[in-house]
Amino acid sequence: MDMVRENHKKAGLFDNFSSLIRKCIFSVLSIGPVPSHIAFIMDGNRRYAKKKNLLEKDGYRAGFSVLINVLRYCYELGMKQITVYAFSIDNFKRRPEEVQSLMELMQEKIDELIAEESIVNRLGIRIYFRGNLKLLSEPVRSSVEMAMAKTAGNSKAVLSVCVAYTSTDEIARAVQESCEEKQDEIREQDASNTGNYALEQLIGVADIDRHMYMAGVPDPDVIIRTSGGTRLSNFLLWQSAHCLLYSPRALWPEISFWHLVLAIIYFQRNYFYVKEKKKQA
Ligand SMILES: CC(C)=CCC/C(C)=C/CC/C(C)=C/COP(=O)(O)OP(=O)(O)O
Numbered sequence: 001m002d003m004v005r006e007n008h009k010k011a012g013l014f015d016n017f018s019s020l021i022r023k024c025i026f027s028v029l030s031i032g033p034v035p036s037h038i039a040f041i042m043d044g045n046r047r048y049a050k051k052k053n054l055l056e057k058d059g060y061r062a063g064f065s066v067l068i069n070v071l072r073y074c075y076e077l078g079m080k081q082i083t084v085y086a087f088s089i090d091n092f093k094r095r096p097e098e099v100q101s102l103m104e105l106m107q108e109k110i111d112e113l114i115a116e117e118s119i120v121n122r123l124g125i126r127i128y129f130r131g132n133l134k135l136l137s138e139p140v141r142s143s144v145e146m147a148m149a150k151t152a153g154n155s156k157a158v159l160s161v162c163v164a165y166t167s168t169d170e171i172a173r174a175v176q177e178s179c180e181e182k183q184d185e186i187r188e189q190d191a192s193n194t195g196n197y198a199l200e201q202l203i204g205v206a207d208i209d210r211h212m213y214m215a216g217v218p219d220p221d222v223i224i225r226t227s228g229g230t231r232l233s234n235f236l237l238w239q240s241a242h243c244l245l246y247s248p249r250a251l252w253p254e255i256s257f258w259h260l261v262l263a264i265i266y267f268q269r270n271y272f273y274v275k276e277k278k279k280q281a
Contacts, residue, residue, distance in 0.1 A: 025261060026077050032268040035221035037081035038074060039243075041235055042067065044227035044251030051251070057101050062253035064109050068119055073260050075123050075157055081217055083160040085235045089132065089169055103140050106163070110143045114150045124156030130213035131165030132173070160217060167237035174211035178203045181211075214239055221274075222267050224259075226252040242278045244270055 042063055049059025067084060074082045086106070092099060113120050113127065120127060129144040136144065144163065179186065182202050189202065209215060219239040223232070228249040232240065246263045248255070 022073065022076060022257060029261065029264050029268075030078070033271045034077055034079070034264060035267050036079055037083070037218055037220045038079060038263070039083035039085070039220040039223045039236055040067075040070070040252075041085045041223065041225040041229070041233060042252040043225055043229055045253060047227065048251040048253040056098065057105060059253065060102060060105050064105070066253050066255050069257070070255060070260065071125065071159060072119060072123070073257055075125065077260075077264070079157065081158050081160070081220075083162065083214075083217070083220060083236070085165070085233075086161050087131075087163045087165070088234060089135065089164055089166045090234070092135065092164075103137060107140055107143045110147050114147050120151060120159070121154065124154040125151065126154040126158050127151045128158060128160045129163055130160050131163045132169055133164060135164040158217070160214065162213070162235070165213065166234040167232075168234055170213050171208070171238055173213075174208045175203075177211040178207040181207070208238075212238060219243060222246055222263060224248070224263050226250055226255055242274055242281065244274060 045059040045063040046056055047059075048054075048062060049056050052059075052062075054062075071082060087102065091102075112118060115121075119125075127147050129148060133141055133144060144161075185202055214236070217239075219241070220236060220243050222244045223236065223240060224246045225231070225233075226248060228247050230245060230247050232245070236243075244267060246266050248259045248262070250256075250259055
């Protein structure tokens with residue numbers, strides 16, 4: 001018993017020490033610009049499972065634990081928006097057992113996320129699930145809706161979890177809704193026979209923006225794709241016009257505090273160049 005207590009004490013001391021080191025490093029980093037929104041393509045969970053001789057599901061479990069750590073680090077750094085690509089519409093085409101197992105895990109982890117004592121509630125993080133949520137099975141959809149409702153009072157930062165999401169679906173839907181919204185005006189223009197030119201005047205970028213799943217969220221400053229890939233895989237295409245892509249070679253479950261530090265240094269080195277490009281656009 002004493003041994004267990006001793007180990008707990010040691011773990012607590014180590015946590016406090018790590019947190020102090022993080023604080024020191026973050027205060028140095030905060031002298032420069034820090035991204036206010038980072039998005040993650042959490043690639044490499046299955047490869048990690050294979051590498052470590054684990055079941056696929058355990059690779060995803062390890063990925064979820066890393067997500068919790070990353071969330072804490074981003075929060076400590078003062079980031080207001082964190083977005084993750086958790087499940088794309090294309091992922092529904094994977095083996096049915098894999099889809100089922102990922103969905104079960106997602107449900108289990110959502111329950112953990114919204115528990116009273118969870119990190120999300122302790123830090124005051126609001127969760128949004130963004131995507132074509134009607135593609136989710138009924139139990140998963142109720143879980144994501146409950147998570148959004150239960151964290152609605154949190155206001156320190158926002159975690160956007162993209163599920164049943166692809167950018168092309170997001171854009172197509174937003175254009176469709178923008179047209180529907182302006183249907184009466186479009187009909188009037190058609191009747192007066194002013195044609196496409198008038199349509200362009202009626203629906204602009206701001207209208208489409210308002211109908212995006214990511215509406216109201218400032219565009220990401222950096223997208224981090226783990227496992228060394230440099231593709232966006234249909235993620236935040238509309239929102240990434242002026243965004244940096246950072247691709248560490250580590251698989252998602254291997255991502256540590258130090259990878260985040262390097263990503264921020266990369267952002268700081270490119271900050272003025274990107275800022276200038278944004279100004280020109
Ligand atoms: C509640 C919540 C937010 C849960 C998220 C859990 C989590 C880590 C999901 C990742 C999902 C996913 C399809 C990742 C891609 O890696 P991959 O599986 O395709 O791996 P690979 O690139 O090695 O094939």
